[in-house]
Amino acid sequence: MAFDLREIQTQLDAAPIVSPYSHDLSLAIVCDTFRLAKVRPPSLADWGELEQRARSPLWREQVVMLAHVLASSSLRHETALTLQRSDDATTLLQRFFQDVAPLTAEMVRSNAFRREEFLRKWVRAVGGQWKGESPKGSVSRLEQLDYRKAEAELRRAEEARKQEADKRQQALREAEQRAADARGWRE
């Protein structure tokens, strides 16, 4: 079975923007997904360990968002079909949360690119494939969407921008001065 991105996105577009689930309920939804695949879900202690390992204030909202996308679309069903009995839920979740670490729930809610990245990273974590896409195409698309990577690369641009900024500010000040001179008298 392959995940249908367009279908999942259409279903999510029709769902409420904000996740209606509390943290505890979200944990239950994720656990249920594993149970559907007959995979042992993480225990409460495992969840505690996952949170500790993540060491991120965003972790809880990421869990809530994961539960929301699972429950509001066919993602849960497809995930259950894709998961192997031999999969270890805790390791899989740990890998996923590491992957999506910089994404906030707000980003996933309001930015179509970030939502796609979130979905694609989940499907990569569970070892699924996308409908109508070659594995290579999926990898390159995910690379293009990778927020962490884009941010790191952008830092280079920001540094260069900062160096250029002084020059630009100077040019803008000069332009303003020229305009003021051309206007002549000032009160």
Place this chain on the structure above:
Amino acid sequence: MSPPRFTRDDVAASWRDALALWDVHVQLSPPEPHERFRPDTSHAQEPLAYIDLVKRQVFVNFDLLEAMEATGSLTAVLAHEIGHHARFPHTLGWDAELRVQEQRLIPGLKQSLTNLFYDLQVNEVVGRTHAEALCAVYRGFQRVQGGVMSPLFFFYLAVYEELWGLAPGALVPQSQLAPMEARFPGVRAEARMFAQTFYSLPNGKLQFLYFCATFIRYIENPAEFEFCLPLGGDVSVPDADDLDAAIHGSSRWDDAMEEAEERGWLEPMSTRSREQDDLSTIYRVTEHLPGVGAGTLRQALVAKHYRRLVDRHLLQLPTAPSQPEPYLRTLPQAWEYGDDPSSIDWTLTVLSQGHLAAVSPLRRELEADLPPPSELGVPSMEIYLDTSGSMPNPEVSLNAMTLAAQVLSASALRKKATVRGVVYSHGDPLVSPWMYDEETAREFLLSYIGGGTQFPFDVMGELSRERPDALRILISDSDFLSNVAREKNLEPVLASIRRSRLVVAFLALPNEQRAREALAPLLRERRFRLVIVRWPSDFGKAAGDLAQALLEN
């Protein structure tokens, strides 16, 4: 005539598909073929397609589309143009707002970026179904245009590559990838982040601020910056009313500006000019438009600005009620059968007819006391306005004397008087004919000469002979005192005062005593008055009060 490559049916089918792409119902005339603006130039210099947002008519350059080898892109091109009509910008009022803010962020920018901004918005929607067709247009344009691609165009196309998931070099030339990365480190990452952020921003204002903050990096010299893009110059320019509304309402952008600062896109306000007076904004917005100098657009915008200031100082006169209450009795007339019996005035009938009162009663009606058709007694007003170099050009900065003249003239014209303006400085003054409407008077009184001050006493003498009973108001400052002191023979001046209904010297002076001494010979005249304001900034309000005192009785 369309070339045979595009048959009428092809165009009609593409037009239908393009209209269906936008989820709103629009009624536009079918596209017309573009007629070359300059028949002698090559068609590469001509636009590919554009929409006239006033007439809402789309034009397509079929020849150029064919030369670009992008004939299959007709639907995408038409959908792009319809997008400008349907959503981005949809109205020229929005376009005007963006142009005003753009000049605030990138002062002196020669060519507006607004069209580029709309294209990014439109192409995202069109590209959802016609990305390849749009790519064909951009590739074809590069083939036809030739030459080296500008950094701005490179970045713009890189954004599309990221948006549509294309490999680097699919739209931009492969050969320029490395040089651009060396010249603008992180350009690719920036294009990626831009594409992934721009379209998720919640409103157009934030989108535009983010767009300007990002694209400014690729504009080397804003004052000389010009670009030519396919589907680039395809939106009309807003008119004076649109720009006026945008300048007047630019505070609506303050919230978006603050948010942009918080997000780190813009420098904090302290490093930019926070106080933007409207006249500076008018100057910036019109600086690079055609017609600057004798610029009618700038003049129209300045006139609208002064009109707003004038209205602030003038009281709204109460108008006569449209249906006044009838209370005046008419002359008695014989009452006849069929007339209203309640109209019989029995007291009058008995007094005048005696015992025959009941035989022929008299009736009287009530009627309203209608005001006279026009208010009489408002004289002609002649305004002498000093525009020497000590005061600024009213087009570039607020000139309090000009404002005072505007207030007086508007006040008089609203009372059905006629107004003549005499704008002087040194040399020959500008003398208007008698004016009957506010618009003409406003435009004339925005004239400016600059230089030294020489009051035209000879002109006043001449005009006072021509129209003896006029009210003459002289607006100046301390220069007027020295002008009077320099006059060797004051007799002609006194004669022209005597011929006038009233001459009012309306001066900005810190010291009244000095003025009374210098103008003593004039003040002895019964028809001369002196009104002094301490600061030029008081001129506007004082002019309103003066107009009320002179014209309201």
